[in-house]
Amino acid sequence: xxxxxxxxxxxxxxxxxxxxxxxxxxxxxxxxxxxxxxxxxxxxxxxxxxxxxxxxxxxxxxxxxxxxxxxxxxxxxxxxxxxxxxxxxxxxxxxxxxxxxxxxxxxxxxxxxxxxxxxxxxxxxxxxxxxxxxxxxxxxxxxxxxxxxxxxxxxxxxxxxxxxxxxxxx
DNA sequence: CCCTGATTCGC
DNA sequence: GCGAATCAGG
Numbered sequence: 001x002x003x004x005x006x007x008x009x010x011x012x013x014x015x016x017x018x019x020x021x022x023x024x025x026x027x028x029x030x031x032x033x034x035x036x037x038x039x040x041x042x043x044x045x046x047x048x049x050x051x052x053x054x055x056x057x058x059x060x061x062x063x064x065x066x067x068x069x070x071x072x073x074x075x076x077x078x079x080x081x082x083x084x085x086x087x088x089x090x091x092x093x094x095x096x097x098x099x100x101x102x103x104x105x106x107x108x109x110x111x112x113x114x115x116x117x118x119x120x121x122x123x124x125x126x127x128x129x130x131x132x133x134x135x136x137x138x139x140x141x142x143x144x145x146x147x148x149x150x151x152x153x154x155x156x157x158x159x160x161x162x163x164x165x166x167x168x169x170x
Numbered sequence: 171c172c173c174t175g176a177t178t179c180g181c
Numbered sequence: 182g183c184g185a186a187t188c189a190g191g
Contacts, residue, residue: 003183020174035184037175042182046176124172144173
């Protein structure tokens with residue numbers, strides 16, 4: 001994989017946004033984090049606030065737009081009353097529920113998920129789900145999780161909010 | 171052990 | 182110029 005103008009531009013952008021080298025490498029694909037770091041230095045983009053190595057990164061200001069209508073799968077409660085094949089049938093027969101998902105509040109720092117698949121999760125990757133489990137875009141956050149939480153710092157906060165107040169990020 | 175960026179150096 | 186290996190650190 002070579003450093004095309006497009007890829008360099010994306011690298012510049014993501015680096016400026018504060019993503020770590022490994023995250024950028026994941027997004028670009030085809031390159032290691034070392035390659036990213038090497039390129040960053042050659043481009044003289046180094047230095048980004050913190051002088052020496054730091055750990056927590058990721059800085060992405062939420063778009064802050066009007067609420068968006070999103071299609072989600074049928075509510076699970078539809079099937080909880082029954083058991084077995086009948087329940088499954090009920091789930092698939094149910095009409096999709098359309099409801100509103102709030103965008104993150106402005107100024108809230110939203111991390112960019114690594115979007116790992118189920119089998120890529122480890123004991124220390126964030127297990128916050130992204131997308132619809134019934135569609136191909138479904139994945140898990142995958143960022144480093146807390147020591148006593150199955151979620152990364154950001155999603156742990158969401159997880160402990162009432163469901164009615166949760167705000168969904170990517 | 172997980173992760174981070176910095177540096178070196180053979181290619 | 183590139184990036185794996187290595188280093189130093191949280």
